[in-house]
Structure formats: structure tokens, C-alpha cells
Amino acid sequence: MKEKTAIILISSQALPMAQLLQKEFGNCTVFSQKELDGCTQILSYSDFVAASFTEYDRFLFIGAMGICVRCIAPCVSNKYDDPAVVCVDSTGQFAIPVLSGHVGGANEWAKQISSILGAQAVITTQSDCNGVWALDLLASKFGWQTDFSHDELNRAIACFVNQGRVALLLDIKDKGTAWMERTLPSYVKVYYHYNDIPFDETELLIAVTPYEYECPVQALYYRPQVLHLGVGCRKQCVPDGVPEYIEDYLKSQHLSPLSLATISTIELKKDEPLLVALHDKWKHANVRIYSQEELSGIEVPNPSQKVHDVTGVYGVAESAASKSSGHGKWIIEKQKGELTPDSNFTFAVTLDGNAVRGGHIEIVGAGPGDPELISVRGKHMLEKADLVLYAGSLVPRELTYYAKEGAVVRSSANMDLQEQFALMKEFYDKGLFVVRLHTGDPCIYGAIQEQMAFFDEYGMSYHITPGISSFQAAAAALRSQFTIPEKVQSIILTRGEGRTPMPEKEQLHKLAQSQSTMCIYLSASIVEDVQRELLQAYSPETPVAACYKLTWKEEKIYRGVLKDLARIVRENNLTLTTLLVVGDAIDNRKGLSRLYASDFKHLFRP
Structure with missing residues (x-):
């Protein structure tokens, strides 16, 4: 969903700029005190901002910074609730984040505005200026959960941007940890095991982990979504207290419930009140329901014949947890719980297979x-x-x-x-x-x-x-679009029949009947056979190209027509690393794409 944006046009001479940005952003209204085409007229900038400050995600002022500051000053609350505010001068030279630079996204928005206008973004946030991580954005950037307070975050940011002694714990791996390893600041030391961290030399611990540790120094925990909870229960299990029981058990095993990625069970249990209660408890976790067929072949640590007789699988909780994690690492094998005679349940937890550190x-x-x-x-x-x-x-x-x-x-x-x-x-x-x-x-x-x-x-x-692929490199080198509107709409990637037999239905002369653009790999050594088969369907004057070592320093490209293809290859001693391209699309400049027809112009609207 596009963010709701208000553009406040203070300088009417910048109307074309406001209209350009309105088209780029979408879901955007331009407001002005003057009656201008395409603008919503307002009586007072400050009154409008006061009345609508919480109704918009972003405010863009075009004009003097002083007016912008005076308008928003009475409304400012905190960086976690305030909208993003950016001010652009009336000539479009500078885009300045004024409010909610990180959390509200004003810094990135200013950069986007600058790229549209060819302006300069004036960023003053210290982490951005130093080119280091924005700790307040990491969770949203990578889909992690957090439970630290604003004060804890601010203290950590102060230590981090001032290049204190920082340790980074990455005991799992995901897209975010790979990015952190790749962009590691010089003053941050990375560790993959908690016990390896020298806390007497550490002021701040940043940890991306599903595990809970009692850390002797200030710590900032990011909870990646890597744990998978499988559950089973008796029919119409009373859910009262069960989510809290499971939460306490997770914590007793030093696991954070914030790292739960999924809650899963078998289709037979999809309407159980317990499943609803667990999802209410951990709304960030996705619910997955598996059929008996999906779970029946999964080996589990604690199989039960009784459960199999009822459900068709040897363990609902364990098989569901294993399935959800891609058969990852067992963290908690099947546990049984019974808070009342009507609340028998089982649960198990696995660690996502892709998150396990190792080879x-x-x-x-x-x-x-x-x-x-x-x-x-x-x-x-x-x-x-x-x-x-x-x-x-x-x-x-x-x-x-x-x-x-x-x-x-x-x-x-x-x-x-x-x-x-x-x-x-x-x-x-x-x-x-x-x-x-x-x-x-x-x-x-x-x-x-x-x-x-x-x-x-x-x-x-x-x-x-x-x-x-080399067929894409060939299209670029030949400066050709391999499809022609209303004439050629298919590209065939294939090879000639050499030592490796071709299926009968894929023989070249049969594929050639489609008159598609054909890219033929690994066939320079049998080019005579290739030419003979292609001539059964293509005209002798069909354009061809023999492309040798595309994009290498030794690249050579030979153009011609199909009747001369074998001669071109043999005379130039072309070898295995040659791609043969055949079809009328080579060098074609005729035919108008439907994308540029008048009834397709909606594709270009924001």
C-alpha cells in the first residue's frame, strides 16, 4: 500500500516540481493557499498541518525551511509516532529530512526525492553520515522482532555511532546476518558462539539470535523468525493457559517466543480453539495447516502408534514442526502438557534448516x-x-x-x-x-x-x-530483441544431436517449424548437421550469428545467413564455447510493441 502523502506548496513557482513528485509517488495530494490547477486550496499552512498531522504518513514542504519548522513544531511528539517530514527548496536544489529521519523514513525519502529532481539530499543523522548501520531500522529491514525499549535502543545507538567496543553475535544465519557480515564496521567484532565473546573487552552486544542469554553488558537483541512450533491436541482442547505454558517452557529452554516463524498442525486440527489462542498470542507467526499426506512420510524422534491410528501420522506436533522448518534442527522434541482433563496437548520446536550455521x-x-x-x-x-x-x-x-x-x-x-x-x-x-x-x-x-x-x-x-545466460548476452551483443511483435514470440534454447541423443520430439528440424528465434548451444562441432536440419524449416536467407566466447576478451561474432552457417563456423575455427543464433529477430527493427499502443498507456501511470 502506498504511503499517504501531503505536498504543501509554499512557493507557487514550484508547481511543476510538485506535480512531478505527485505523479512519481501516487496517493499524494498537493495543498496550496493559492488557487492553482491540480491543488487543493487551504486557508492556513499551520492550521492544516495541526488538523492533519496524524492523518498522513509523509509531509513534503516545498519552500522555505522556516515555514516548515514553524508549521510542524506544535505537533511534534516523538520519532516513533511522528510522520516523515522533508523540506525541498523552491528551486529543487536540496532535499532536507526535517523529522523522523530513520523510523519515519524521511532520510530515504529525501534521497528518493533527490534522485527524481537531480537534487542533493542533506542528511544529518550520524549513522547515515558515518555510513554505518541504522540500529533502529534493522528489525523492519529484515523482518526481525524486538522487545527492547526506546531508551535501551537510544543508549545502544549512542555507543554504536561513537564507535564503542561492540560485539556482534550471529548464532544463526539469514539474509540479514549475511548483510551484516558483508557490511561489518571496522570497530565491530563478529562472533558465532556466545561463549567466545570477551565481555571484559565489550561495551555493547548486538545479537541476532532466537536464544536468550544473561549478558553482563548492555545488549540489543534482534529476534529472527527461525523457530517453528508444531502442535497437536485432543479434540476441542480447552486452550486456557496453554499459550502461557508453552511460552514459559520456551523461556526455560532459553528460547525467545519472538523468534517463532510458524505455528503448524495437521488439517484434522485446523479448527481447534487452541490454534486460535496460539495465533492470538503470537500474531507475528504464520499458521500452517498440513494434510495427512504431507506429514505421513516424515520421520519423527518420538513416534506414537496411537497417534498414527487417529491421524495417519506418527506425531502431529513433531511432523508439523519438521515440515515447517524444512526438516531443520530439533530444538525441543515432543512435549506433553495437561493443564486440565480437557486440555491435553503436545508441542515441538525446530530451527529453520536454512538458519542453521554450518557447511x-x-x-x-x-x-x-x-x-x-x-x-x-x-x-x-x-x-x-x-x-x-x-x-x-x-x-x-x-x-x-x-x-x-x-x-x-x-x-x-x-x-x-x-x-x-x-x-x-x-x-x-x-x-x-x-x-x-x-x-x-x-x-x-x-x-x-x-x-x-x-x-x-x-x-x-x-x-x-x-x-x-549467453543467449541474453548474444541479444545484447547483436543489439537485437529476440521477439518480434505478431511474428516471433518464442525463444528456443536447445542443442544439436551429438554424443548426447535428442528426444525425438525435440529434434532441430521439428523445433524449427515454429520459426522462433533459436539459440543453439554446444553444437559448433556438428554445425553441418545443425544447418541441414534447420534448412528443412527455415529459409536459406534466414539471418544467423555465430557468437564465440560472448563477453570474454576473445569475443568474436560472425553474422550471415543460414545457408552459410557451416562455412562461417569452419572458416573461423569456432569451438565448443560458440552459441549459434538463428531467426528473423536478428537485427530486426520492424514491428511496434503493444506496450506503446494508446490503450496500454495505463502502464505508465503511477
């Missing part, structure tokens, strides 16, 4: 070759890797230069599959981070299926970071 393998798409065409995420993965195993003959070694000092970088060109597995597992078993670097995008002839089967067999944590 991990990231399969990264390197892109077509140019080190600058790897994704930002892919670059971050390389920077944190302890082992980089790259496809040596297909991936330029320059891409591995992103690896950190001390990382092991190995080419897999001379390794068989078992050697690759053994090396990755050696690092994985030590709890280290492994990047398996593949050319292009791993899903396109990336040979990752066998690797994933191995990882699955050994229960290893892994993830795929996609990459730019």
Missing part, C-alpha cells in the same frame, strides 16, 4: 564470462567463500578474483565428479562455505543435477544463485 554450498551462475556480468548476489557469494570450485575451461579465472584472501580456488577441469564431490564435502564437513561456480545460468546445460543428487544424499545444505 553450505552455493551453486553460482557466473554469467557469460565478463566478471562484471555476474549478479550482485553471485559476487557476494564469491567474496565470502572458503572454497571456490569453478568450471575451469568455461569460466574465466578473472571471476575468481572476487574471492577473499585465504580462500582456496580450484578448477574442476581436470577432476572427475567423485573428486569434485570429495573436495566440496571436505570443506562442507568443516562447517565452511563452498561456491560451485558454473558458466552462464546453472539451469541451462549446467550439469548440476548430479551434484544436487549427491548433496541430497548426504543431507547437505545448498542453494542456487542464477546467472545471466
